[in-house]
Amino acid sequence: MLPKQRIEVIYSRVALAFMKDLVTVLYEKDYFGFEDSALNYVSNIQNFIENNINTVSSHPAPSYFSKYKSGMKYISYQANKRTTWYIFFKQFENRFLIYYITNNHFEGQFLKDEKL
Secondary structure: OOOOOOOEEEEOHHHHHHHHHHHHHHHHOOOOOOHHHHHHHHHHHHHHHHHHOOOOOOEEOOHHHHHOOOOOEEEEEEOOOOOEEEEEEEEEOOEEEEEEEEEOOOOOHHHHOOOO
16 A cells, blocks of 8 residues: 655645634624634634645636636535535645635635536
């Protein structure tokens, strides 16, 4: 059995700021009643990225998202029945640079017409 390849996941400043701000938004807009619950939700997104980015199927990012960075790929994470997160990245060998994160409620319409 081959050893599992070690990967490195790096977040851009934009992606890091988004993750930090997401905790606050989820709590302040009453999506979660406790700040710890919002933090746990965001941690689950981050854990999914870091544990699965090299194993789940990725897709070329639609041209709409090139305003954030050209040539990206994306993966999706279904957090619950209503919300799917889209993680946009570029891969350089065993390094994955996360540039942008969004969900189906905000920019999902730009992914629906794309062929996967």
